[in-house]
Amino acid sequence: MVRTVIFDMDGVIVDTEPVHRYAYFQHFEELGIGVSDAEYATFTGRSTKNVYQHLKDKHSLAHEVGELVLAKREFFNLAFDEKPDLELLDGVRRLIEDLHQHNLELILASSASQSTIDRVMRRFVLGPYFSHLVSGEDFPRSKPDPAIFAHAASLAQSSQAECVVIEDSANGVTAAKAAGLYCIGYNSIHSPLQDLSHADLVVTHFQELTAARIAALETGALEAS
Template structure:
């Protein structure tokens, strides 16, 4: 393996509590009710895709982009004000190790460009990644494989030398549908996600090193 394609939320940083706060503040403002089960099904989907679904379900009159921007305002304020937001345990060491060993890193996240930029800037991760892909640029969210197919097309190595690291069932499904080897990260922040269809599942990033990833042989 020569290229590692990272998801972001739940893999690099846990922004899920910030997203949940922003979504539910906005749902309250819109006067709609979203159950915990329905919200859990949004995992791995882009904000635009979520609001397209909610517009249909609740017959919301606002344009999708207006809904997306309103939720983003809630998120941005909470993100900037949350002092304890940090990278997930062990992921910076893994990123450093991969970078030092010459593996290419690509980000393929359902998050918006705005959120990706905020994370890259806050944690100074931009120089590690050759490409930053946002779900905003794709008509369909994970489990659709489009974002991973594009990541593999941009990679300097062929698809069979790429590996995806994902924490959501939708993300793993997307990676496998794209024909890419997938490591499922069983994050404590992504409980209830079915990762059984990943090629390898780990519970902590200390289980992964550049040498172990580079040695993986895809079928």
């Protein structure tokens, strides 16, 4: 029986991807570097710090990674605060409320920075539903490294076998499975080019999920790889 649901944020709870994309490409232009759509797709599920470490190494950028992260964050914060049509993904608030009403614990484990997580929690008043908010910026390696999900599961009130992850990215699903967790892949139109075939269950809309269905999932006692 499932007692804890670990949510990714971007592409699962809210579609901040267009805001991130705008901020990234504004910054790429400022830095004078080229990033293709195919390369950008590989950044999905990775922390901003990890992305800029990759770009610093690839393009021999003189800036420190911390400086690059802060510069991109300024672009993001301005765009986030000015975007009036930013909404939760269809059906996710109903699912969160349903899970909460049925006493399932909710944990957020996102590659986003803590400041971005806090912005989303405040804007949509989601904080009271989650027992823990875990940011990828606190880990040296991003998804597909399993550390963030292993840590989230360690914070849960339930056992690892009673936890499930909801993810929309190939990197996120890989990370969840490597942490030994059951993973629901959310095949979102907002997260293109993502192979979710290695998830235990794939859904295309949150209407397919209820607290009762998730609680009844047979997760088994998985072993981390």
